[in-house]
Amino acid sequence: MSSDQDHLKQTDTEERFDFKKDSKAAFAAEKGLTEETIHAISEDKDEPEWMLERRLRALEQFQAMPMPTDWPGQPDLSEVDVDEIVPYIRPDVDVRAGVDDWTELPDEIKDTFDKLGIPEAEKNALSGVGAQYESEVVYQNMQERWEEKGVIFCNMDQAVQEHEEIVREHFMTTCVPPSDNKFAALHGAVWSGGSFVYVPEDVTVEMPVQAYFRMNSEGMGQFEHTLIVAEEGSEVHYIEGCSAPKYSAINLHSGGVEVFVGEDAHVQYSTVQNWSKNTYNLNTKRALVEKNGRMEWISGSMGSKATMLYPSSILKGRGASDNHITIAFAGEGQNIDTGAKVYHNAPNTKSTIESKSISKDGGRTNYRGLVHIADGAEGSSTAVECDALMFDNESTSDTMPYMEINESTVDVAHEATVGKIGDEDVFYLQSRGLDDDDAKQMIVSGFIEPITEELPIEYAVELNRLVELEMEGSLG
Amino acid sequence: MSTQLPASISEETVNEISAERDEPDWLRRTRLDALAALEELEMPSVIETPGRRWTNLEDLDYESIVDPLDQRDETERVSAEGAKVLDFETALEEHPELVEEHFGSVTDPQTNYLTALSTALFTTGTVIYVPEGVDAEDVKVRAEMNSTSLFSHTLVVAEDNASATILERISNGSAVDGDRYFSNLVEIVTGENAYVQYGSLQNLDEDVYDFTLKRGDANRYATIDWIEGNIGSRLTRSDIETELNGDSSETKIVGAFFGHDDQHFDINARVWHNGEHTTADLVTRGVLDDEARSVYEGVQDVGRDAWDTSSYQRENTLMLSDDSEADASPKLIIHNHDTEASHSATVGQVDAEDLFYMTSRSIPENTARNMLVEGFFVPVLEEVEVDELREDIDDLIVARLD
Numbered sequence: 066m067s068s069d070q071d072h073l074k075q076t077d078t079e080e081r082f083d084f085k086k087d088s089k090a091a092f093a094a095e096k097g098l099t100e101e102t103i104h105a106i107s108e109d110k111d112e113p114e115w116m117l118e119r120r121l122r123a124l125e126q127f128q129a130m131p132m133p134t135d136w137p138g139q140p141d142l143s144e145v146d147v148d149e150i151v152p153y154i155r156p157d158v159d160v161r162a163g164v165d166d167w168t169e170l171p172d173e174i175k176d177t178f179d180k181l182g183i184p185e186a187e188k189n190a191l192s193g194v195g196a197q198y199e200s201e202v203v204y205q206n207m208q209e210r211w212e213e214k215g216v217i218f219c220n221m222d223q224a225v226q227e228h229e230e231i232v233r234e235h236f237m238t239t240c241v242p243p244s245d246n247k248f249a250a251l252h253g254a255v256w257s258g259g260s261f262v263y264v265p266e267d268v269t270v271e272m273p274v275q276a277y278f279r280m281n282s283e284g285m286g287q288f289e290h291t292l293i294v295a296e297e298g299s300e301v302h303y304i305e306g307c308s309a310p311k312y313s314a315i316n317l318h319s320g321g322v323e324v325f326v327g328e329d330a331h332v333q334y335s336t337v338q339n340w341s342k343n344t345y346n347l348n349t350k351r352a353l354v355e356k357n358g359r360m361e362w363i364s365g366s367m368g369s370k371a372t373m374l375y376p377s378s379i380l381k382g383r384g385a386s387d388n389h390i391t392i393a394f395a396g397e398g399q400n401i402d403t404g405a406k407v408y409h410n411a412p413n414t415k416s417t418i419e420s421k422s423i424s425k426d427g428g429r430t431n432y433r434g435l436v437h438i439a440d441g442a443e444g445s446s447t448a449v450e451c452d453a454l455m456f457d458n459e460s461t462s463d464t465m466p467y468m469e470i471n472e473s474t475v476d477v478a479h480e481a482t483v484g485k486i487g488d489e490d491v492f493y494l495q496s497r498g499l500d501d502d503d504a505k506q507m508i509v510s511g512f513i514e515p516i517t518e519e520l521p522i523e524y525a526v527e528l529n530r531l532v533e534l535e536m537e538g539s540l541g
Numbered sequence: 542m543s544t545q546l547p548a549s550i551s552e553e554t555v556n557e558i559s560a561e562r563d564e565p566d567w568l569r570r571t572r573l574d575a576l577a578a579l580e581e582l583e584m585p586s587v588i589e590t591p592g593r594r595w596t597n598l599e600d601l602d603y604e605s606i607v608d609p610l611d612q613r614d615e616t617e618r619v620s621a622e623g624a625k626v627l628d629f630e631t632a633l634e635e636h637p638e639l640v641e642e643h644f645g646s647v648t649d650p651q652t653n654y655l656t657a658l659s660t661a662l663f664t665t666g667t668v669i670y671v672p673e674g675v676d677a678e679d680v681k682v683r684a685e686m687n688s689t690s691l692f693s694h695t696l697v698v699a700e701d702n703a704s705a706t707i708l709e710r711i712s713n714g715s716a717v718d719g720d721r722y723f724s725n726l727v728e729i730v731t732g733e734n735a736y737v738q739y740g741s742l743q744n745l746d747e748d749v750y751d752f753t754l755k756r757g758d759a760n761r762y763a764t765i766d767w768i769e770g771n772i773g774s775r776l777t778r779s780d781i782e783t784e785l786n787g788d789s790s791e792t793k794i795v796g797a798f799f800g801h802d803d804q805h806f807d808i809n810a811r812v813w814h815n816g817e818h819t820t821a822d823l824v825t826r827g828v829l830d831d832e833a834r835s836v837y838e839g840v841q842d843v844g845r846d847a848w849d850t851s852s853y854q855r856e857n858t859l860m861l862s863d864d865s866e867a868d869a870s871p872k873l874i875i876h877n878h879d880t881e882a883s884h885s886a887t888v889g890q891v892d893a894e895d896l897f898y899m900t901s902r903s904i905p906e907n908t909a910r911n912m913l914v915e916g917f918f919v920p921v922l923e924e925v926e927v928d929e930l931r932e933d934i935d936d937l938i939v940a941r942l943d
Contacts, residue, residue: 458876461876463873465872477888479887481885485878
């Protein structure tokens, strides 16, 4: 047994990420997707009429759109059958909108989050944690000092009730309309839960705002919506963690993230996702960035059977900028198709994309990117860098960047490299007394460091642990 | 698909072309099979992003630009000692078995609609045969197109330990009005340890639509180097491909293009690493002025058994005008981890600091800019072994800058 396995045993890490609960649902929608389901969800949430209308319209669009099938190298989605997926489950929690105090949570849910280390993060005086269990946010807390300044951080369902105007203006209108793609339309129809973050003008939220999502039931779909509105001159860092234990049935996660970055505002969106190996993770995430605004996407995509996710930024205002840092890990039977899209629609806009992937045991990673520089976006620049690390020749790693350049006074650079783990590096570490596994683990940790150093320490530790587990194959 | 069989082409047309040239029956049948396949075949795949197809080959009116029974060319062929450089008809007479064995062996005539059309209708072409151990330097094929449409087929066979440097150029001779179509399929067959550098220069009139597919099969220890300059034409679709099938084989694909007015270049460089210890280097540089447009796709495909692969790709585009557009998609497809691979692409304008430096040394701004553009092509020109090709590309670049 390698020292890694000892380490995992001692720290219970293995168990932490792979356990499931027998949960009792208070309300579960019927399998499948019909207008009745939509009415039922909307009614259960006591939603205003306009939201119901948007859901029904999205359902129509979903039904009208074909499944994506012809993209070169895309994951096979033929097993995704919406009729077999339960779109909505509300756990048995008395307080519909969530509880304010951790101790009020039912033991079973508390226990789940305990294992994932959420209370530790909370104890470490992070500014707030919203935790979503199945489709509902069950716990969220926000430090008072931000509340006094008008910062809103709450569950998305609650936001529809309490901040209706802001939500009505921004929810799936200009940023991610349901017509964007088939799964955005599905999301628009059945979305539930998620986070709402509103930061007023010139307010800086110095500590990260956090939410954690966990999918716990078999064969369910999770469709949380995250809406972040950062007004002019404001600043916020939102962190989201996601995980799901493994089950035999297919899970579908189809979230939606919309970020509005106002003039001179700065939003960082970080996520570490660890879905079970039977989850289809088909998300749409987009930011609209105004003049001199800055958007940063940091993401670690672990787990899932197949992921199709290309966070995108539309740089609308002069001087707007975007920064993407992503990492993907694909092990046996996994196809992680991810990347980044940036539209430079105004002059002097800048973007950088740094994408890293690791593939092992027949896993498949793909970087699929699009950088579009519109006519009139003079003085813009973009730099894309993709690095892929491969462990064996059963695995596949592809890089498919697209660059559409309509303007001459721009700087565009794309670079990609693929390599195996260096035999010499491994040998060097072994000669210093590390065993083969530890040496490889250390090299991989170094490879993903550009990502981990951008994350708060708890998430960096979690990401490292997840990679460690993947390397061991113990998440299987 | 989609695209209809042009009304001007029928089995009779193909039979007539074949009979006139007194061709063997296998070739006539290959042509007829290609013709029959047209109904089913697709256009060459073009890179697409949602909502956008980057080159619209199906929009061409093949009916009006294809006149199969009136194909005229003026082609000058310069051979080298020990090698055979023959027009297609002579090659069929003198080396019937060689042609039959290798024709269509590297590129399936039915790869796509345009390759099949070319196979069914070609009337000109060259066979270059370099026997074992022969070094053939400075082989030249200078072709002039003198009709509305012209279809050509080039076959290079380099046997074990043979080497060849070949220059092929295509331009227009006597003036013909209106839209025109030029098509050339090039196949390179190599023996063990053979070396072929195949340079081509396309300087067609700017109302010619141009389709070329060049493909080489590299045997053990063999090297196939491609050089390609694209200056003329209204629209060019060019595919250069090497299959590194033999262990320790190598390839280099070097491209240069310079577009102005509303020229459109769809340039594709592709390499398949199938053998072990293979090496590929893809280098393309292009300049775009006015409303010119380029679409570039580079693919490095490393197979499951391609151990110890090295594969590199660079693509750089210089934009001289805001109205031009450059699209690039360099792709890596990797199935074996024992690989070192990288690709990069850049798009930029003439460097303002370089320009400032030169103007501060009293060089007029326009001259300075032209010098920088000329300098931009140097890394590509340095790869060209045939002096005439290098000088011609350089002259055409300078002429375009004036």
